[in-house]
Amino acid sequence: MTQTTASTCCYCGVGCGVLIEHDGEKILGVQGDPAHPANFGKLCSKGSTLHLTGDLDARGLYPELRLGKGLARARTDWDGALEHAANQFAATIREHGPDSVAFYISGQLLTEDYYAFNKLARALVGTNNIDSNSRLCMSSAVVGYKRSLGADAPPCSYEDIEQTDCLLIAGSNMAYAHPILFRRLEAAKAQRPAMKIIVVDPRRTDTAELADLHLAILPGTDVALFHGLLHLLLWEGWIDPHFIEAHTQGFAELKTLVRDYTPASVAAMCGIAQDDLLRAAEWIGKAPSFLSLWCMGLNQSTAGSAKNSALINLHLATGQIGKPGAGPFSLTGQPNAMGGRETGSLSNLLPGHREAANPEHRGEVAGYWGVDSLPETPGLTAIELFEAVRDGRIKALWIACTNPAQSLPDQTRVREALAACPFVVVQEAFFTTETCAYADLLLPAASWGEKDGTVTNSERRISHVRRAVPAPAEARADWAITCDFARRLERQLRPGMPSLFDFDGPQAVFAEFVPLTASRDLDYSGLSHALLDAQGPQQWPFPTGARQGTPRLYADGRFPTADGRARFIAEAYRAPKERREQRYPLTLNTGRLRDQWHGMSRTGTAARLFGHVEEALLSLNPDDLRLRGLHDGDLARVHSRRGSLVVPVQADSNLRAGQAYLPMHWGDRFLKGLGTNVLTLPAFDPLSKQPELKHAGIDVEKV
Numbered sequence: 001m002t003q004t005t006a007s008t009c010c011y012c013g014v015g016c017g018v019l020i021e022h023d024g025e026k027i028l029g030v031q032g033d034p035a036h037p038a039n040f041g042k043l044c045s046k047g048s049t050l051h052l053t054g055d056l057d058a059r060g061l062y063p064e065l066r067l068g069k070g071l072a073r074a075r076t077d078w079d080g081a082l083e084h085a086a087n088q089f090a091a092t093i094r095e096h097g098p099d100s101v102a103f104y105i106s107g108q109l110l111t112e113d114y115y116a117f118n119k120l121a122r123a124l125v126g127t128n129n130i131d132s133n134s135r136l137c138m139s140s141a142v143v144g145y146k147r148s149l150g151a152d153a154p155p156c157s158y159e160d161i162e163q164t165d166c167l168l169i170a171g172s173n174m175a176y177a178h179p180i181l182f183r184r185l186e187a188a189k190a191q192r193p194a195m196k197i198i199v200v201d202p203r204r205t206d207t208a209e210l211a212d213l214h215l216a217i218l219p220g221t222d223v224a225l226f227h228g229l230l231h232l233l234l235w236e237g238w239i240d241p242h243f244i245e246a247h248t249q250g251f252a253e254l255k256t257l258v259r260d261y262t263p264a265s266v267a268a269m270c271g272i273a274q275d276d277l278l279r280a281a282e283w284i285g286k287a288p289s290f291l292s293l294w295c296m297g298l299n300q301s302t303a304g305s306a307k308n309s310a311l312i313n314l315h316l317a318t319g320q321i322g323k324p325g326a327g328p329f330s331l332t333g334q335p336n337a338m339g340g341r342e343t344g345s346l347s348n349l350l351p352g353h354r355e356a357a358n359p360e361h362r363g364e365v366a367g368y369w370g371v372d373s374l375p376e377t378p379g380l381t382a383i384e385l386f387e388a389v390r391d392g393r394i395k396a397l398w399i400a401c402t403n404p405a406q407s408l409p410d411q412t413r414v415r416e417a418l419a420a421c422p423f424v425v426v427q428e429a430f431f432t433t434e435t436c437a438y439a440d441l442l443l444p445a446a447s448w449g450e451k452d453g454t455v456t457n458s459e460r461r462i463s464h465v466r467r468a469v470p471a472p473a474e475a476r477a478d479w480a481i482t483c484d485f486a487r488r489l490e491r492q493l494r495p496g497m498p499s500l501f502d503f504d505g506p507q508a509v510f511a512e513f514v515p516l517t518a519s520r521d522l523d524y525s526g527l528s529h530a531l532l533d534a535q536g537p538q539q540w541p542f543p544t545g546a547r548q549g550t551p552r553l554y555a556d557g558r559f560p561t562a563d564g565r566a567r568f569i570a571e572a573y574r575a576p577k578e579r580r581e582q583r584y585p586l587t588l589n590t591g592r593l594r595d596q597w598h599g600m601s602r603t604g605t606a607a608r609l610f611g612h613v614e615e616a617l618l619s620l621n622p623d624d625l626r627l628r629g630l631h632d633g634d635l636a637r638v639h640s641r642r643g644s645l646v647v648p649v650q651a652d653s654n655l656r657a658g659q660a661y662l663p664m665h666w667g668d669r670f671l672k673g674l675g676t677n678v679l680t681l682p683a684f685d686p687l688s689k690q691p692e693l694k695h696a697g698i699d700v701e702k703v
């Protein structure tokens with residue numbers, strides 16, 4: 001008999017509710033959940049085909065182990081697999097110290113999985129070497145929020161998109177990357193055509209098609225644009241002096257900085273018309289409410305933190321925060337990048353939005369966990385971590401739910417690192433990913449519809465993710481694998497001590513975690529799996545005793561800083577790391593397609609999802625194709641300073657001459673070469689450590 005289980009979609013940060021149709025053994029279909037406040041029953045092409053993506057041929061079914069680098073892996077049992085892993089990790093830690101091992105995890109894990117991994121690394125192993133692929137996704141937004149507003153908390157709700165008078169979308173093709181939210185925006189625009197939409201993007205994307213004004217800036221010039229807008233807001237008197245005086249500090253320094261960002265100089269730097277700059281400033285300055293949305297175009301940059309802060313400056317200068325239809329609102333790429341930040345699963349964080357570098361915070365968490373102390377040595381961030389693997393500092397690496405041999409920049413170095421690492425564990429649902437080839441131990445994980453826990457979407461809304469069917473064969477939930485391994489490791493590292501990982505289910509993991517949020521900015525100590533079942537998804541803060549969540553932050557003008565004031569950040573525009581030059585005269589931008597997700601381990605199993613775009617194509621302006629004697633469909637070799645690949649080209653007049661675009665999804669299972677990221681560079685933002693995945697110098701030649 002067909003049953004229905006309410007859960008959430010496992011793809012993007014919109015966090016849509018789904019109803020999984022199943023017979024208790026097999027998933028048969030999927031519908032949008034009309035009761036879920038993120039999507040009210042709608043699903044995009046990816047969400048509505050989730051039931052077609054469970055291909056067992058691609059799934060991991062049994063643990064596999066090899067006892068030497070040149071050997072083939074053979075099936076083993078869980079006991080043997082995890083005992084071996086515990087022995088390897090314990091021996092490495094004893095011989096080389098706790099910082100010789102590392103964990104690289106994922107924004108697609110559930111909050112309970114994250115928490116278990118984080119406790120394993122910090123409390124048991126004693127290392128801060130735990131980072132997440134969220135480093136590639138949201139870490140610049142984290143820095144932006146923290147240094148401007150005092151806490152890593154997106155202050156808005158999705159309903160603000162429906163209420164705003166002026167919306168600025170920067171570095172986000174939300175029509176592809178956040179489709180259901182984009183449909184809400186389309187509906188809002190149809191209902192209130194007077195609402196102004198400004199899209200900032202070097203490409204004319206499907207999102208830009210909806211805009212009243214498209215600012216096709218030159219790649220990477222966002223900070224100059226935002227400073228130029230502030231210059232005009234100041235000049236025209238479209239700022240809010242009362243808000244600045246009462247609720248902020250640091251405006252004088254910023255005012256001095258933006259004096260030089262005149263309309264003429266900014267228009268030249270950004271490659272846009274002065275009139276368009278003036279029009280954008282006027283719409284922002286005169287709008288009763290002003291909202292901004294952004295994503296990877298700002299974050300994935302060597303100036304990612306500066307871009308985030310420069311955009312937030314516009315909101316603080318105009319007092320456009322903490323009220324309906326207003327505020328700076330980052331869109332999260334992955335389904336649970338937010339949960340990772342909440343549980344402290346970036347190397348510099350601790351649970352409850354605490355800092356690993358703060359002795360008081362370390363003391364609080366150590367006390368709660370019942371251990372003497374937490375490690376002081378700063379942990380390595382994603383790019384640094386793989387460099388440490390490559391040069392031999394990291395000797396045992398545990399990778400969960402992510403595919404660094406496809407997603408990290410400069411693949412040649414990443415592959416060298418993985419090949420050289422003495423012991424690599426990969427915990428994965430799909431054994432087809434590029435990273436699996438490097439695993440000495442491969443552990444099959446449960447996937448969507450097969451495990452239970454929670455996720456937090458872009459608007460701080462926590463949903464209960466529910467299991468509908470059993471995982472195939474011997475695959476297990478991520479939190480359960482982690483805790484089983486941890487119990488075996490603690491028998492070696494803390495013999496005779498009570499276990500730190502005695503959880504009887506994900507609800508118990510959640511129950512242990514949420515008190516760590518109490519009295520912090522994100523306080524959701526009032527939540528439990530049972531409450532989410534009874535009352536539905538909730539937005540944090542949701543402290544103990546609360547009856548409902550909090551849709552909007554900072555409505556009282558107080559910010560979570562020492563003096564309650566937000567901070568203006570004055571940082572000058574910095575050009576991207578790789579400038580155009582004779583050998584590499586084109587600028588490569590990478591990003592998402594509408595119907596594919598990340599490395600395509602899941603979406604690549606559904607034929608229907610190739611209907612939109614069949615294969616990886618490098619898009620170039622028609623003039624650039626002509627210049628190289630290329631035509632639509634020709635195979636071309638694309639090369640950067642780091643490597644090359646062969647890919648068909650297509651003419652695209654939505655790009656200016658000198659620019660190129662290649663989807664991020666294709667790895668070496670689909671392309672000749674090491675995938676899209678063989679071209680991208682590992683340079684990163686000095687504060688957020690987020691790499692510059694959207695700006696690499698390349699050239700293209702016919703093959």
Ligand code: SF4
Nearest residue numbers: 009011012016044047
């Ligand atoms: Fe899933 Fe995102 Fe599509 Fe919603 S918008 S159905 S969360 S991929």
